[in-house]
Amino acid sequence: MTPAPPAESTRVAVVGCGVVGATTAAELARRDADVTVFEAGDIASGASGRAAGVCYDAFAGKLDAEIAEAALAAFRERDALTDCPYVWLAREGDDRNAEAMADHVPRMQERGRDVEFIDPDDLDSRWPRLRTDDVERAAIAHDAGYVDTGDYTRETAQFAIAAGADIREETPARIDADGRVNGEDYDAVVVAAGVHTPRLVAAAGLPIPVKAYRVQAFLSVETPLSAAVPMCYDATGGYYLRPRDGRLFVGDGTVPEAKDPTDWDRTADQWFVEECADYLQQAVGQSVPEFRSWAGLCTATPDGDPLVGERAPGIYVATGFQGHGFMRGPAIGERLAEAVLGGEAPDAFDPRRFAPDEDFDIVEGMSLEE
Numbered sequence: 001m002t003p004a005p006p007a008e009s010t011r012v013a014v015v016g017c018g019v020v021g022a023t024t025a026a027e028l029a030r031r032d033a034d035v036t037v038f039e040a041g042d043i044a045s046g047a048s049g050r051a052a053g054v055c056y057d058a059f060a061g062k063l064d065a066e067i068a069e070a071a072l073a074a075f076r077e078r079d080a081l082t083d084c085p086y087v088w089l090a091r092e093g094d095d096r097n098a099e100a101m102a103d104h105v106p107r108m109q110e111r112g113r114d115v116e117f118i119d120p121d122d123l124d125s126r127w128p129r130l131r132t133d134d135v136e137r138a139a140i141a142h143d144a145g146y147v148d149t150g151d152y153t154r155e156t157a158q159f160a161i162a163a164g165a166d167i168r169e170e171t172p173a174r175i176d177a178d179g180r181v182n183g184e185d186y187d188a189v190v191v192a193a194g195v196h197t198p199r200l201v202a203a204a205g206l207p208i209p210v211k212a213y214r215v216q217a218f219l220s221v222e223t224p225l226s227a228a229v230p231m232c233y234d235a236t237g238g239y240y241l242r243p244r245d246g247r248l249f250v251g252d253g254t255v256p257e258a259k260d261p262t263d264w265d266r267t268a269d270q271w272f273v274e275e276c277a278d279y280l281q282q283a284v285g286q287s288v289p290e291f292r293s294w295a296g297l298c299t300a301t302p303d304g305d306p307l308v309g310e311r312a313p314g315i316y317v318a319t320g321f322q323g324h325g326f327m328r329g330p331a332i333g334e335r336l337a338e339a340v341l342g343g344e345a346p347d348a349f350d351p352r353r354f355a356p357d358e359d360f361d362i363v364e365g366m367s368l369e370e
């Protein structure tokens with residue numbers, strides 16, 4: 001009997017090689033798709049190379065919790081996650097955030113998340129340098145840690161190449177009205193181009209309601225305090241803090257205004273750098289000088305949930321992560337690869353759930369509110 005000829009591979013173009021594009025490409029190639037990745041710059045040259053790398057699974061929504069849990073497992077499998085608990089604080093007088101925490105923590109626990117309220121005295125004995133005397137309410141997520149986002153993304157791209165993907169750096173992609181990428185036909189196109197995704201798909205006649213906004217990052221000089229703080233989101237101060245290579249990383253300096261992703265300021269604002277110094281004085285009792293600071297762009301959607309799935313037959317998008325795309329990237333990429341090869345993408349993230357021209361205000365991603 002003559003053996004059946006091998007089934008033809010599905011030809012997929014992936015646009016963008018950040019964490020989402022790299023993971024999608026690796027998962028597609030592992031499933032024997034014929035994958036070409038177009039990356040306008042270098043691998044991880046977008047938000048994935050500028051991120052803080054804070055990762056946790058403490059979400060109250062079922063799908064969010066499942067995705068974050070799967071992503072943490074993927075980071076651990078690759079030995080990429082440095083375990084470090086994640087603490088949220090609401091300080092005295094901040095009833096809004098204290099109440100939001102009181103509402104969220106039990107819901108996260110119902111989802112099986114390893115999250116609990118923590119007494120400020122317990123916080124103090126565990127991390128004496130963290131100022132806790134005015135903490136009204138605090139919670140701790142035990143299943144959390146941080147990842148070197150650029151290294152992880154580049155390594156994922158190497159896995160994609162090893163599985164047979166062709167990654168073309170310094171190769172911007174254009175998608176035409178017939179869904180061709182740089183003039184070539186594919187069975188499917190995945191647009192994971194971060195803040196550039198709306199512009200690219202709009203040019204193909206497929207607008208999506210996603211806006212780009214600036215967030216900022218401050219890295220201190222080396223300090224022993226780096227070993228003395230947990231990862232922490234101070235909801236009252238509006239800052240997050242994490243140890244990073246012997247330094248302190250402080251974010252987020254959100255500027256909730258829509259930005260043109262082809263023309264924006266990559267340097268941190270002076271007010272942000274000054275506020276970070278003040279914030280460190282309040283939070284850890286010492287104003288640690290700046291080593292480096294920068295800005296990056298995040299993507300916002302009308303409901304704060306991402307747009308992941310098929311926008312039109314054969315054209316898939318993955319964007320709108322509202323500052324939480326890295327920690328979900330590995331699981332989003334896997335689900336997207338499955339959807340491209342005939343599976344289901346999560347309904348809740350369906351990119352067709354809004355009017356394409358829906359207007360909305362940008363809501364900061366780092367928030368205890370939903």
Ligand SMILES: Cc1cc2nc3c(=O)[nH]c(=O)nc-3n(C[C@H](O)[C@H](O)[C@H](O)COP(=O)(O)OP(=O)(O)OC[C@H]3O[C@@H](n4cnc5c(N)ncnc54)[C@H](O)[C@@H]3O)c2cc1C
Binds near residue numbers: 018
């Ligand atoms: C300062 C900062 C801190 C952050 N901290 C965290 C955090 O702690 N935890 C977390 O989960 N998330 C964090 N985020 C958000 C996170 O970085 C993003 O959600 C995530 O990296 C998005 O990944 P992506 O692959 O979708 O997009 P990107 O990483 O932006 O990748 C898109 C890629 O597409 C390429 N591209 C664009 N146009 C084209 C084109 N025409 N052709 C080909 N390629 C193109 C770009 O060059 C880029 O490499 C942070 C973001 C910033 C800016």
